[in-house]
Amino acid sequence: RRALPRHIVSAGSALVFATTLAVISTVVLVLWVNWLSAALSLGANAFYVLVYTIILKRRTTQNIVWGGLAGCFPALIGWTAVTNELAWTPVVLFMVVFFWTPPHTWALALRYREDYANVDVPMLPVVKPASEVGRQIVLYSWVMVATTLLLWPVADTGWFYPLCAVVLGGVFLVEAHKMWGRAKNTETLSLIKPMRLFHTSNLYLSLLFVAVALDPLLTR
Incomplete structure (x- = not known):
C-alpha cells in the first residue's frame, strides 16, 4: 500500500525528490558541518541505492547483511560532525x-x-x-x-x-x-x-x- 507501488507517486517524481534531498543534505553538511561528514553521508546514500537496492536486494539472501552497512554510517557521521575526524x-x-x-x-x-x-x-x-x-x-x-x-x-x-x-x-x-x-x-x-x-x-x-x-x- 505504499505510494510508489500504488502509482500515487511516479518513479520519475520519486527519483527527482530523492536526488534533491541527497543534494540538499550534502550541501548543508558541507556548509555548516564539515567535508568529512558530508562525504560519509553521501557515501551512505550511494551505497544504499547502488549496492543494496540495485545490486544486492534481488540477488542474494545476504542483501541486508551487507546492504545494512548504509544504516551504520550515522554512528560515524555523528562523531565526525563533532570532532571532524574518525x-x-x-x-x-x-x-x-x-x-x-x-x-x-x-x-x-x-x-x-x-x-x-x-x-x-x-x-x-x-x-x-x-x-x-x-x-x-x-x-x-x-x-x-x-x-x-x-x-x-x-x-x-x-x-x-x-x-x-x-x-x-x-x-x-x-x-x-x-x-x-x-x-x-x-x-x-x-x-x-x-x-x-x-x-x-x-x-x-x-x-x-x-x-x-x-x-x-x-x-x-
Whole structure:
C-alpha cells in the first residue's frame, strides 16, 4: 500500500525528490558541518541505492547483511560532525549496528515473508525455513552483544555503559533464543511471534545508545 507501488507517486517524481534531498543534505553538511561528514553521508546514500537496492536486494539472501552497512554510517557521521575526524569508538558503534541489523530485519522479514516472495526479493525467511532464520538470528545476536562489550575498553567508559550493555544484551539474547526455539517446531507465524523480537530490537538499540550518551555524564 505504499505510494510508489500504488502509482500515487511516479518513479520519475520519486527519483527527482530523492536526488534533491541527497543534494540538499550534502550541501548543508558541507556548509555548516564539515567535508568529512558530508562525504560519509553521501557515501551512505550511494551505497544504499547502488549496492543494496540495485545490486544486492534481488540477488542474494545476504542483501541486508551487507546492504545494512548504509544504516551504520550515522554512528560515524555523528562523531565526525563533532570532532571532524574518525576514531575507533564510532567504528565500534558502527559494527554494533552492523551486527544488529540482520536479527532486526530478519525478524520483520519473517513476518512479511509472503510480501517479499511475491515481488521476488530473496530475503532469508523467503528461501530458508524459520528454524534456520532463527539460528542465524541467534548467531548474529551473540556477535552483536560481544561487540557492544568491546566499546568498554576501546572508549574507556565508566561502569554505567557496560552494565547496561550486559543487561540489555542478556534480554535480547533471551528473546532471540526463545524465537529460535519456537521456530524449530513450526512455520506458523502466530506461534513463532517474530514481531516480539523486532520490537525488542528497536528498544534494545535505542536504550543502548542512550547508555552511550549518559555514561560520561554519570561516571566522569
